[in-house]
Amino acid sequence: AKKLELRVLERTEDLVESQGILNSILEHSPVGIAHYDATGILLKVNKGFEKLVGSDRAELIDSNIRGALKATGLVKAVDESLSGQTSSFEGEFQDNNQKQKIRLHAEFVAMMSKSGRLLGGVAVFDDRTDQHDAMLSLKIARVSFL
Numbered sequence: 001a002k003k004l005e006l007r008v009l010e011r012t013e014d015l016v017e018s019q020g021i022l023n024s025i026l027e028h029s030p031v032g033i034a035h036y037d038a039t040g041i042l043l044k045v046n047k048g049f050e051k052l053v054g055s056d057r058a059e060l061i062d063s064n065i066r067g068a069l070k071a072t073g074l075v076k077a078v079d080e081s082l083s084g085q086t087s088s089f090e091g092e093f094q095d096n097n098q099k100q101k102i103r104l105h106a107e108f109v110a111m112m113s114k115s116g117r118l119l120g121g122v123a124v125f126d127d128r129t130d131q132h133d134a135m136l137s138l139k140i141a142r143v144s145f146l
Helices: 002-027 047-053 065-069 072-081 129-145
Strands: 032-037 042-045 087-094 101-112 118-127
Touching: 032 047, 032 065, 047 118, 065 072, 072 087, 072 101, 072 118, 101 129
Parallel strands: none
Antiparallel strands: 032 042, 032 118, 087 101, 101 118
């Protein structure tokens, strides 16, 4: 019994350490990341997501991701993920404070249990404003040189 107790303790420590590493990776990722349950309630967000939507974590956690994103195309992509599909969004997005408008690319992935039950989803958000602006500049330059 003592060996089993020691083994459980070691595995628990390993899990806690592993969770800490994953949390650090998530938090410091250069993209916005959000994890939501099967009804769209936000369970976890990183700094990138907070910055993207212009709200802090305290406001976001336990709120619905649809309200945090608001844009019709994004809400549709969330709903598709909550129906078990993978979905994406590409387009303009303005934060909740109306301070920044960006060109956003977002991917939404449904999370399923082993038995096939929908658990929720994970979304990854990438600000592609610089790439979009550079492509527009290239197109303008190309047209002006022709």
